[in-house]
Amino acid sequence: MLEIDNLVAGYGGVPVLRDINAKMAAGEIVGLLGANNAGKTTLINALSGMVKPISGRILFLGEDISKLTPQARVELGIVQVPEGRLVFPEMSIRENLLLGGINAHARKHRPQQMEKVIGLFPRLGERLTQSAGSLSGGEQQMLAIGRGLMAEAKLLMLDEPSLGLSPLFVQYIFEIIDKLHADGLTILLVEQNLNLTLRHAKRCYVLERGQVAVEGDAETVKNDPRTRSAYLGL
Amino acid sequence: MTELYQALAQGLLIGATYGLLALGMGLVYGVSGVVNFSHGDFISLGMFMCLALYSAFAMDPYVSIIITVPLMIAIGALVYIFLIRPMVGHQFLMVVQLTLGLSLVLQNGILMVFGGEPARTPSFVESKLIILGDVVLRVPHIVAFVVSFALAIGLYIMLRSTDFGRSIRAVHQNAHAAALMGINVGRVQVLTFALGIGILALAAALLLPGTPIQPTQGLRYTVITLLVVVLGGMTNFVGIMLGGLIIGIAEAFGTIYLDGPIGLLLPYIIFVAIMLFLPKGLTWSSAR
Numbered sequence: 001m002l003e004i005d006n007l008v009a010g011y012g013g014v015p016v017l018r019d020i021n022a023k024m025a026a027g028e029i030v031g032l033l034g035a036n037n038a039g040k041t042t043l044i045n046a047l048s049g050m051v052k053p054i055s056g057r058i059l060f061l062g063e064d065i066s067k068l069t070p071q072a073r074v075e076l077g078i079v080q081v082p083e084g085r086l087v088f089p090e091m092s093i094r095e096n097l098l099l100g101g102i103n104a105h106a107r108k109h110r111p112q113q114m115e116k117v118i119g120l121f122p123r124l125g126e127r128l129t130q131s132a133g134s135l136s137g138g139e140q141q142m143l144a145i146g147r148g149l150m151a152e153a154k155l156l157m158l159d160e161p162s163l164g165l166s167p168l169f170v171q172y173i174f175e176i177i178d179k180l181h182a183d184g185l186t187i188l189l190v191e192q193n194l195n196l197t198l199r200h201a202k203r204c205y206v207l208e209r210g211q212v213a214v215e216g217d218a219e220t221v222k223n224d225p226r227t228r229s230a231y232l233g234l
Numbered sequence: 235m236t237e238l239y240q241a242l243a244q245g246l247l248i249g250a251t252y253g254l255l256a257l258g259m260g261l262v263y264g265v266s267g268v269v270n271f272s273h274g275d276f277i278s279l280g281m282f283m284c285l286a287l288y289s290a291f292a293m294d295p296y297v298s299i300i301i302t303v304p305l306m307i308a309i310g311a312l313v314y315i316f317l318i319r320p321m322v323g324h325q326f327l328m329v330v331q332l333t334l335g336l337s338l339v340l341q342n343g344i345l346m347v348f349g350g351e352p353a354r355t356p357s358f359v360e361s362k363l364i365i366l367g368d369v370v371l372r373v374p375h376i377v378a379f380v381v382s383f384a385l386a387i388g389l390y391i392m393l394r395s396t397d398f399g400r401s402i403r404a405v406h407q408n409a410h411a412a413a414l415m416g417i418n419v420g421r422v423q424v425l426t427f428a429l430g431i432g433i434l435a436l437a438a439a440l441l442l443p444g445t446p447i448q449p450t451q452g453l454r455y456t457v458i459t460l461l462v463v464v465l466g467g468m469t470n471f472v473g474i475m476l477g478g479l480i481i482g483i484a485e486a487f488g489t490i491y492l493d494g495p496i497g498l499l500l501p502y503i504i505f506v507a508i509m510l511f512l513p514k515g516l517t518w519s520s521a522r
Contacts, residue, residue: 048414050410050413050414069418070413070414070416071416071417071418074414074415074416075416079414080414082410082411082414086408086410086411086414087411088403088404088407088408088411089407090403090407091400091403091404091407095400098397098400099400099401099404099412099415099417100415102397102400102401102415102416102417103415103416104416107397147415151415151416
């Protein structure tokens with residue numbers, strides 16, 4: 001479904017990511033691991049089109065998308081749930097969800113899609129008119145994921161969904177992720193939390209200083225000494 | 235007592251249009267972070283377009299909006315794309331400098347074409363009056379009030395319940411997240427600026443009947459708009475309309491009760507007084 005081919009990307013012409021090669025099959029759940037500043041967020045922003053590639057290619061469903069705008073990529077179904085959730089605080093839950101489905105492709109099916117999202121997160125459905133800024137962190141994370149699903153994602157990229165949440169909410173959010181995966185959604189899970197990710201993702205990539213340090217199935221990555229050194233920066 | 239009612243009525247009527255002028259500026263500030271110091275000169279431009287259309291075709295200002303509004307929207311879009319956009323994201327002061335420069339260009343452009351003599355554009359409602367008891371209201375002011383409020387309400391509904399309106403608010407609240415939703419942030423910024431300038435074309439026609447115009451008046455409108463926007467809390471919809479009414483009333487009181495320069499200063503004195511006690515403006519209810 002997704003193929004990253006020798007990708008170099010960064011800000012203002014200065015590369016942060018160097019020679020990234022990665023692949024994802026449809027329906028897969030893949031973990032993207034690494035310490036702070038390893039380039040995880042830069043990589044998903046490159047996939048979202050928020051960071052321009054310096055060289056290399058990104059293929060999505062066989063099509064080269066590396067020159068496409070962020071809007072065009074959202075329309076194709078490449079959807080990011082950003083770190084820190086970034087809900088629109090002064091808008092209601094309903095308005096946040098409507099904005100999630102604002103792209104030309106998803107706009108037509110918003111009512112049906114919203115029903116699905118509310119089915120997944122009944123808590124959001126109970127308070128559609130409440131402003132997003134007044135929600136707890138966990139509720140905001142639900143809203144951010146719901147908003148991403150409104151875009152009719154084919155590839156959902158979750159950036160640090162467990163960040164700042166209570167253990168109970170982390171468990172709940174990961175149950176939702178498993179459920180979405182079981183329904184056939186392709187998920188790229190960006191996390192600092194190593195053990196949590198290894199439990200839910202079948203395969204993982206570990207980034208270190210903008211390069212892929214380790215890759216393979218969860219068991220391999222777990223036992224690779226380089227994983228630990230990538231985390232500790234040794 | 236009559237004078238009081240007269241001042242209040244006159245101030246309220248004209249204040250609604252000041253509110254409308256300021257809404258345009260507030261919207262642009264909200265999505266692009268740009269404070270347009272040529273705002274008043276675009277009002278001027280709108281007014282002189284009406285004058286030109288009257289001179290050429292004897293067109294009433296209320297009719298010329300059919301031409302001036304689309305024209306000003308187009309000018310607004312071009313100005314944003316070619317002049318302002320390249321500056322956005324750099325130093326805030328560079329954009330200020332740019333719009334100040336634009337103000338001088340517009341002012342002197344108008345001076346070159348129309349000359350410096352104060353000019354009037356007649357309208358069929360110009361001299362019509364409505365008398366309520368002891369209070370005399372000029373029909374153009376009533377038209378301006380009704381249309382300004384109707385437009386403000388229309389804008390409010392547009393911001394609340396259309397996809398374009400929600401995109402504007404999304405870009406204002408978090409441009410990065412808005413882009414991740416698939417919103418073309420650059421396009422929203424251009425359209426909002428163009429919309430803001432288009433509103434000025436309407437406001438120009440509303441303010442025009444019975445008012446002599448001259449090329450140098452732009453700065454006065456810019457300053458009034460800035461007062462209202464700051465008073466209203468930059469992006470607060472209700473606050474801005476209220477700020478417009480306050481400045482309008484202050485101006486009317488100044489001209490009716492006080493003589494000469496002190497009268498003209500009154501809106502500024504009241505502005506400073508309010509800002510001393512409410513430094514964040516009149517933002518008690520958020521209507522973004």
